[in-house]
Amino acid sequence: MMPIASPSRVELSEPLALLRWLESDPVSVSLGAIDPIELWGLVALAARARTDGEAPLRVNLEQASRSCQFARAVGFEDVLSGAGGLASAAAERGRTVKLARIQRHASTEPPSDQISRLLVADPALEDTRRTLYYVLNELLRNVVQHSQDRLGGIVGAQLNRGGRNSDLPMVQVAVVDAGIGIPVSLQSRHTSLADAGAALEKSLWPHISSTFDEGETGSAQNAGMGLFFISEMTKLVGGRLVIATRGATLTLQGDENFEDPHGIQKVHKGVGYPGTLVAFEMPVDAVQDYDSMIETIRERARERTPRRAIHKWLSFEAPPAGTFKFVVRSTGVEDAREAQRFSEDQLMPRLVKRQSVALDFVGIPTCTQSYVHALLYEALRLAWARKTPIYILNAQPAVKSTLELLENYALGG
Ligand SMILES: Nc1ncnc2c1ncn2[C@@H]1O[C@H](COP(=O)(O)OP(=O)(O)O)[C@@H](O)[C@H]1O
């Protein structure tokens, strides 16, 4: 391919210039020639420039330019060699965190928690921090579960109060891998998807996943809801989402006025990223009430999940005497893998024997769909098959609603 010049600016509002240039397979770039470069651009370059990767892109950051200083401040050079390790650290507390690698077999909740706390430390912005946690965790899970990049992925986050953002401070997060890409992953199951653009568009639908067939609503580990939730969040917070993957790029601009919270979505075919790049940006103070935002998204998910008979194998009533009780301990950070293990070791063997079980959610104000899915998707299907209810105790409204959505889809598909 003809070498083309690197772009002079890299901003999320105009993502195609950097993507087109990366598709021309450049061998080197002088970072000083790009100004400004937003964080997502650095992450996009870093994933191509990992020194343990194949044919790494050489990124020259010797100059004293703003972009080179920015790159050094976020630990760009360390993440290339993997020296930065998994644990991420504050570059400038409350502004940027150091770029970090997520390893292929890592659990995703601790780094998501750590990064969102470092970036949004102000307790007044708790709802924003929880939104970022959700987005980071789903994106990192996707790298770990689907990318097949042996080096894992790279994650970065920035809080931007300056420049064009001085009136409207923004947070931006980016997660990038150099793996197989969304279309190849999804087409392995959904063979009728015509091209990369169609596959990318489909990946945002609820209950679409490479881990189960269309018409079903989940597998042991997945509900196919990650990208759906992230895209709905983008709309509701008036944010911006860019997903670039092999063969296509999707851009979504949310509506800041909340009047038509559906946003403008476009798919650009023929320009993508050699792997998967997801960048998400939102105004820092856009989320006033995280729980009601999640509730709105759940409602939209329910509308798009086929209506089926109503089952009641999750019971919020008092369990009969002799029921095994488990307290779902809150350690502060969720762990979906541990939840799944607990389900397999403790819940399912009892349900197989038609012994009913009770789960006590005391002290847990909220949990993500991924976590509840890992904990109860298979157990609930088993409860239905064995006609043995699972009792739920002390569920707060936000937890109850998460469980009800799970029951709605788990017993349908
Ligand atoms: N980083 C990635 N690399 C490859 N494929 C991906 C990546 N992220 C998402 N996908 C594809 O998009 C699908 C939908 O993702 P998602 O909505 O998070 O649902 P789930 O992860 O539960 O399957 C995945 O099943 C996978 O096929």
Ligand SMILES: [Mg+2]
């Ligand atoms: Mg996912």
